[in-house]
Amino acid sequence: MAKATKDPEQNETRHLQKFVDVTGKRVLEIGCGEGRLTWRYAAASLLTVGLDPKQDALRVASIDRSSDLTDKVHFVNTHAETIPFHKETFDIAILAWSL
Amino acid sequence: MVHALGEIHRVLVPDGILIDLRPLCDNWRIEVFSARETRETGHVTDLPLGLEDDETANQAMANAESNGWFARESETFFPLHYVWDTASDMEKWIDEEWTNFIGLDEEPRRATRSAWALGDADSRVRVRAKMLIARWRKMGF
Numbered sequence: 520m521a522k523a524t525k526d527p528e529q530n531e532t533r534h535l536q537k538f539v540d541v542t543g544k545r546v547l548e549i550g551c552g553e554g555r556l557t558w559r560y561a562a563a564s565l566l567t568v569g570l571d572p573k574q575d576a577l578r579v580a581s582i583d584r585s586s587d588l589t590d591k592v593h594f595v596n597t598h599a600e601t602i603p604f605h606k607e608t609f610d611i612a613i614l615a616w617s618l
Numbered sequence: 619m620v621h622a623l624g625e626i627h628r629v630l631v632p633d634g635i636l637i638d639l640r641p642l643c644d645n646w647r648i649e650v651f652s653a654r655e656t657r658e659t660g661h662v663t664d665l666p667l668g669l670e671d672d673e674t675a676n677q678a679m680a681n682a683e684s685n686g687w688f689a690r691e692s693e694t695f696f697p698l699h700y701v702w703d704t705a706s707d708m709e710k711w712i713d714e715e716w717t718n719f720i721g722l723d724e725e726p727r728r729a730t731r732s733a734w735a736l737g738d739a740d741s742r743v744r745v746r747a748k749m750l751i752a753r754w755r756k757m758g759f
Contacts, residue, residue: 521702521707521710521714523702530697530749531698531749534696538692539635547630602626602628607629607630607632609630611630612630614638614639616639618640618678
């Protein structure tokens, strides 16, 4: 498998920060995969939940989660059509390459 | 997809924010670059399935807007680079990872191989993807 470096300039992070301030917010990321984008903003959030239907990707994300984010960042193996949370749980939802 | 947007609407607080972040097909440019220079060697080719996906996603957001679920507040486009050490790595990636979405014709394939082989020692290859980011506000309850 060839290896690609994605977004070395971090344009994506810069634009995400320009479009939304996650500080102290409850964030739902749909299509978090291995957490590539998650790690770029989650530390500032109050709570981040990443959803993805791919169990293998979530396993990698969980392994990569640093110890200081254990209480703050959680991953759920599900599709966006069935989000297992009560209504009005999140302040921000991010469709990460998943629409 | 519309059902997913309905679910997102449900779990967002009133006035909550939805960010739609995704790549868009646009016959992305291929470049061989080094510290000294950048050379454009062609474009990838948008394939019907990729274009169809974009259209489906755009339509889903348009439906969510007409349903009164979300209102668009802002939107912009920006470049995102995929970078490979060699032309061969780029070809393998496009053939294996972007199958059915993005193609690579023989001409840009040859031009990129040649530019990389004849380029500086630190030459690498990149594709400049077009990204969309849009901010939507939840409407109603």
